[in-house]
Amino acid sequence: xxxxxxxxxxxxxxxxxxxxxxxxxxxxxxxxxxxxxxxxxxxxxxxxxxxxxxxxxxxxxxxxxxxxxxxxxxxxxxxxxxxxxxxxxxxxxxxxxxxxxxxxxxxxxxxxx
Amino acid sequence: xxxxxxxxxxxxxxxxxxxxxxxxxxxxxxxxxxxxxxxxxxxxxxxxxxxxxxxxxxxxxxxxxxxxxxxxxxxxxxxxxxxxxxxxxxxxxxxxxxxxxxxxxxxxxxxxxxxx
Numbered sequence: 001x002x003x004x005x006x007x008x009x010x011x012x013x014x015x016x017x018x019x020x021x022x023x024x025x026x027x028x029x030x031x032x033x034x035x036x037x038x039x040x041x042x043x044x045x046x047x048x049x050x051x052x053x054x055x056x057x058x059x060x061x062x063x064x065x066x067x068x069x070x071x072x073x074x075x076x077x078x079x080x081x082x083x084x085x086x087x088x089x090x091x092x093x094x095x096x097x098x099x100x101x102x103x104x105x106x107x108x109x110x111x112x113x
Numbered sequence: 114x115x116x117x118x119x120x121x122x123x124x125x126x127x128x129x130x131x132x133x134x135x136x137x138x139x140x141x142x143x144x145x146x147x148x149x150x151x152x153x154x155x156x157x158x159x160x161x162x163x164x165x166x167x168x169x170x171x172x173x174x175x176x177x178x179x180x181x182x183x184x185x186x187x188x189x190x191x192x193x194x195x196x197x198x199x200x201x202x203x204x205x206x207x208x209x210x211x212x213x214x215x216x217x218x219x220x221x222x223x224x225x226x227x228x229x
Contacts, residue, residue: 034217043204043220044156089156098168099144099210101218103156 002027002094006104023090024072032093080111117221125227131193136205148204
């Protein structure tokens with residue numbers, strides 16, 4: 001089945017700097033890659049997603065890039081703000097196993113004022 | 114829509130007791146997922162349903178865990194008997210598909226379970 005790795009596990013940046021989180025996946029048939037943000041004590045919430053027919057997608061300060069050949073995708077946050085501090089999870093949809101996502105282990109991002 | 118609803122939000126129980134967690138998915142969604150989240154193991158998929166039918170329960174840790182979805186608007190996750198290592202946050206999520214196109218999973222607020 002699918003296996004998703006995520007790096008780094010923790011990331012600290014100064015407010016205003018950029019943050020990049022990288023994920024790799026194992027199943028070349030995966031075709032949907034969402035990113036979820038989870039604030040302390042709250043539920044995971046989708047912040048951006050990308051499908052395998054697209055190489056890049058942007059939504060204001062957040063962007064995701066996908067390299068299907070290398071089987072990796074990355075989350076980019078520009079002009080970070082303290083409210084960006086949270087745990088971020090990447091995921092991949094394993095088309096051979098239906099509609100479930102396989103989540104990465106998460107990255108704890110701290111934005112220092 | 115109120116989103117995915119879970120109850121209770123917090124549950125504290127003693128080892129050996131039966132625990133039942135409840136979930137109401139978003140109306141019209143055809144997939145329902147149960148996850149468990151711990152610091153050590155992260156976010157783990159336990160089981161998921163499509164149109165009330167269990168599709169994959171390979172993530173259910175052992176026979177003490179069972180899940181049902183008697184109708185499109187209600188699902189339960191039961192642990193009997195509960196053990197301290199079951200302490201975790203349990204999330205329910207639902208999603209809508211159209212053909213083979215995947216849409217996002219919407220998570221409920223979670224149930225924090227503590228087994229003493």
